[in-house]
Amino acid sequence: MRDDYVHGYSEREAVRLVDQAKTLAPLMHHDTSYPEGSRVLEAGCGVGAQTITLARNSPQAEITSVDISKPSLNHAKALIQSEGISNVQFQTADIMELPYEDETFDHVFICFVLEHLPNPVGALLSLKRVLKKGGSITVIEGDHGSCYFHPETEEAVKAWQCLIKVQTDLNCNPLMGRELYPLLNEAGFEDIQIDPRVVYVDESKGELVDGFIKKTIIAMVEGVKDQSIDSGFITPETWDKGIQDLHRSAEPSGTFFYNFFKGTAKK
């Protein structure tokens, strides 16, 4: 387990991830549903933010959710129990060394995980090994280079770019979304379909102004404040002005744009 991992290890971050997942569930999950009796592997479930929706949308599927982090898994277990969901088993496992026979699962689901792995093609190959021939993989990633907003100020852009720099320094890939096609291709998957999922927010989209811009995006940026200032990416003054300016995109005259990518492919 890596101590420098970027998401999911504080209670506050866990709350943010679950908030984010709730806001984005219709956009990201509406077309993912697995049939009765099918065996589904959720790889890198973290604190269970996606697990709830995954399990609810496929109540007759048998879901196995794994993560390398025991604290995260404990959080996920408690969350799933509190929601009264019963079709999920949890297991501690490293995606690179999955404790399953070849061709164990009918489907694989992996969301916001590849961005954190030093060898994403290796991870996809490992997932492919435990996937049955003809089975599907579903991969969801964001792309922090896809974000823009109005009004756009120099300070707001700088604060946003700190997020990219901090994640890059942690050996994450904050621009993963745009790479899904070549990565799935390199891992030898077939019938690859990449579907951009746009989150566009203006005054008319009330719940997203709060749930996405403020609770998901600005909260995520605020999470890298200390690392950004300590690393010299930004001054405290520019940071404060940048965060203040980002909030202007949530005002009635502002707009905000971010793009997620959902990829599906077959073995």
Add this chain to the structure above:
Amino acid sequence: MRDDYVHGYSEREAVRLVDQAKTLAPLMHHDTSYPEGSRVLEAGCGVGAQTITLARNSPQAEITSVDISKPSLNHAKALIQSEGISNVQFQTADIMELPYEDETFDHVFICFVLEHLPNPVGALLSLKRVLKKGGSITVIEGDHGSCYFHPETEEAVKAWQCLIKVQTDLNCNPLMGRELYPLLNEAGFEDIQIDPRVVYVDESKGELVDGFIKKTIIAMVEGVKDQSIDSGFITPETWDKGIQDLHRSAEPSGTFFYNFFKGTAKK
């Protein structure tokens, strides 16, 4: 007529604009169709790149296409004639001083024009004046800040940013897409709906690799080469490397992303 206008005054640029419009027609126009007998104003038709599709999708509507530039209008007329389209009238007119009575038109269509106008809200108010109460306006714009690609190199990003800088120097707004909602709102339109239209290209989307990345996007960037170098935005060496790198996004391991915005509203 402004001599420094950025699009449409050379034959080569006219060809590029028509190529672009053909490639993007399904994405941008599929849900725009006006009923029999309705009077439609196309404001700023330029060389007629959008007029062809607009007229074909609404063969029973009476379309009036205006532009401030006579050379562009002549090109548009010849294009429409050569396509055998007969439901379009052309007129030289300044959007800010339209030669029509109040409430003349049932619908207004304006595509890739607001980005070039110094007073976009004034233009929208002028269009609103000639629109009947309850009539619709459809506005399409790009946003050059929405573009990203894989692989991303420093030089490719710099070459791309030259496009934004050159257009900004020409008093255009290359980030217009994200402003459609606040602008329509400020002009007093109602029921504003902004719909992002994503162009995402990977190896599996054959015709877009050529029609969009190469003929639309890279051709557009190449059009600002001289101004970019003359203005000192970029060195010739960085420019050449940047263009070369942009082409890598059109290779099998590359991806490309751009976002258009289609807005509709009512008077």
